[in-house]
Amino acid sequence: MRAKSKRRARFVALCVATTLVAGCALPRSGPTKNEIFSGAVQRQGDSFVVTVDDQVTAATAFVPALGFAEGLTSAAALGSDIIRPGDTLGLTIWENVEDGLLASASAGGSALEEIQVDGAGMIFVPYAGRIRAAGNSTEAVRRIITEKLEAQTPDPQVVIRRMAGDGATVSLIGGVGAQGVYAIERPNRTLTAMLATAGGITLPPEITQITLIRGAHKGTIWLQDLYSEPQLDVALRGGDRILVEEDTRFFTALGATGAQQKVPFDTQSISAIEALARVGGLSTGIADPTGIFIFRNEPQDIASAVLGRDDLIGPQRMIYVLDLTSPNGVFIARDFAIRDADTVYVTEAPYTQFSKVLSAVLGPLQTASSIDQLIE
Template identity: 60%
Template sequence: MVAGCGLPRPGPNKKEIFAGSVLNEGDAFIVTVNNRVTQATSVIPAFGFGSDFRNAGVVGSDTISAGDILALTVFENVKDDPLLGNTGQRVSLLDQVQVDGQGFIFVPYAGRIKAAGQTPEGLRQAITRKLDTQTPDPQVTVQRVAGDGSSVSISGAVNGQGVYPIERPTRTLSAMLAKAGGIAIEPDVAIVRVTRGGKTGKVWLRDLYENPGLDIALRNGDRITVERDNRAFTALGATGTQNRVPFETQTLSAIEAIAQVGGLSAVTADPTGVFVFRNEPAEIANAVLGRNDLIGDQRMVYVLDLTQPTGMFEARDFVIRDGDTVYVTEAPYVQWQRTISAITGTTGAASSLGSVGSGG
């Protein structure tokens, strides 16, 4: 009678899970994890930048662009009647000259001069040639004051969102992130996305710092976004918590996932019954099962027995992926204890009712 009643429990037991195997005319392949299975299923997101990003050279910090602000200084070799300054003023300063949308600047007595695409030295020579016919031996200096003409936008999980000019110290991705105040989330779960035109590339922040080849040169108009990794797994059964759990690291093993939710319940968990439920792509499922005829996603149940000599090593090496369900069954004796409690509880309740009926 007790066996027929539905005693409370957090989910199926091992026998019920194995009953759903394809071998028992179910719809899931149940696979015991070993070294071969671990290698076949060790797939993690591969991020990176395409050749369009990686092959772009560093923008010349001295190259003038439309929108830049320049500071011009002209020294004239005359005393009484300078071309640009007042009488007796041999030095004339133009400290806020902005390059217009067509890439030109206007210099008094020199007219409109093409500035965009030139270096300050090239522009200096062009202005000198224009003024040389009007004032003897002019000495000109050109300085790029601000680089607003070449800028990037930074948003997301950074300490200083905004639009930043590409200048000499900030011509690469990592330098620009530092200029924005650094990352506002844990580095292990930070993803950096760069959009340029109609193309987007992204990398793990850790990989960006560890691999100089990923520290791409920036271009005008780049959009940089820092976001948190949104992968998660679900923990159920006899674990410390039952919840949807976000990844805390770039890679996550089964043993780390169990530890992340508080470990196995010391009172109820069965260490021989740790299961990982997953919809596996056909190519991986075929590799795991040693087949080549499976088509489409396959329901897979991976079994970990932590009591085996290599069980802890297998759990340490088995990679958890986005969307996995980690389920730990209860030890058999737990259900037996519930059964005994139900019997003794029923007997106790009957005895109490009998006492009340007899007036005791």
Template identity: 60%
Template sequence: MSVSKGARSMALVVLVGAVAACGLPRSGPNKNEIFAGSVLREGDAFVVTVNSRVTQATAVTPSLGFSNSFLSAGRIGSDVIAPGDRLTITVYENVKDDPLLGNSGQRLSQLTELQVDGEGFIFIPYAGRVRAAGASPEDLRNEIAQKLDPQTPDPQVIVQRVAGDGSTVTISGSAGAQGVYPIERPTRTLASMIARAGGVTIDPETAIVRVTRNGHTGKVWLLDLYENPQLDIALRAGDQIVIEEDTRAFVALGATGAQNRVPFESQNLSAIEALAIVGGLNTSLADPTGVFVFRNEPAEVANVVLGRNDLTGAQRMIYVLDLTQPTGMFEARDFLIRDGDTVYVTEAPYVQWQKTIGALTGTATAADSLANAAGN
């Protein structure tokens, strides 16, 4: 039994209709669909073309730094004694035959590893409890000498502070060597203490230094700490120093080299850098006129961008970058990506056309095969 050409055509029409109804696969919405969601078209997002004014208004970067209480704290001397420190006391007596502290004929007496107790005192034979905390070794030397002088004439006293657990800080996180470190002469400031702990084990570009003191916390970028001497704060006993990695990220979707959640690789990340990180635009798919950045923008920024003052709460914003414009690449270079942004690149119109042609060609072939099969 043979099948007429009319029947074959009818089968083709039915199959093409089925393909059209199902829709063609694609990476996401096209430009027209995105613009259809604009507030101007009764949507719920503001669609804004990026220019120099928009770039400047949206250039909001994380505010890191130390409060005045951190910045104004002066350096403490490494020789200031604190509870928990260990001391070595050496006493020279002018009495040879019957010294107060030593054996007969021994004029030098040494008391090693004396730990300052929790109340700040040490015990010296014949001098009793002597307050050491808060004093320098020189101050303590004079104090001990005065207390011993009535019992042994003109004693000569030497006080040495050994690294103890009195004036210490804790370093944790991505430090070279986590631990408890004493504040000593070479390590009185934050940068020197980090160096003492072996630096950091993560990329310095994304390393953040957090310091907690008396319930207050401040944090700075590691590179800013190295570049700005003012941020190299003086340390205090009990400081907790944590080295942590920046957790900001953006999502790349659409006709890019990769679709993924991507961590930031530097303090500031531009749109052009974000595209470069994911392999740039897919040259066989991407529409360079349709690079979009989706963001929930704080009201204070959204009002400036839109030239309004009546918006309250976070606003859905869609920023449009056209890389084919004379200044398009410059705008993409200057527009900053922020934590939580979605960078989306639309497919070029001809891509959907190619997909349609491919679908129709495949459908026609299938229809012809079905018709031939039916004819046989």
């Protein structure tokens, strides 16, 4: 009777093990290397699987260019004395007569403070009437007022100055010390000076991007490039909008790595070997160093260059394969650039699945042995 029970226990254990293995119920982190290769276009799949070499690395070394269009860089700096709608002017008039139009000579002149330039660019001066100020320099407006008053009072002396106003302002938002609207004045007529006026940058400089919007023109640059390329320190114009933000690019790491997560870019460029290092490298117990895959939707022109074809239409699903065990493998991984939204996947070594199968078989058998002992 006991022998029959032992045989029954062993039979049940073997059935369980066989069911687990046959049903592919073994745990794993993702597809195997062979499964990925089986999905290649070359095998009637929907993705191009390409082994990375020096030629592929060069063809895919594309980094989206950042910069300002000529419409932003060609503008000259605003003159500090050019008047614009919304500016505030200060005006003082001296008359060479005892009883002047505005004040007597002994009064030391008549001061007209805070004359607002209206939306049409005009100002009103008593006895001179409405005068166009916008677009003129303070000297030009002074001459116009003098000519208007000379017909009514002898030898008038006019002094005009442009005070701080809101006729030419820019708005700054994002990662600056103090967000707000700032007037363009002599000390801050360029991009770097205006950023300093707003309290400087509060984000890590390596991943900070600056976007300038002016009418229909829009451009984005790296903060570091702003200081290394003087031509990017553009002159500002009234109505400019400046956005300072952190780089939003990322890649995703999956499979037999130290961590499986979404990883933001912390530098302007990241290589495949750096991407692996950022997630703790390969998992030494289960990773297959010959099966490192980068999944990417590649633009048509780059995909055509990589595959040497001219019949592709639109973006292509590409799977790049890295082999760290090849003589040049580490150098290639060091040079291969990771791009925004890439998925870096590391497969498990073949023996790992064998070990899991072995454990699935031996586990029930050990259970059966324990049952035998109980029966005895």
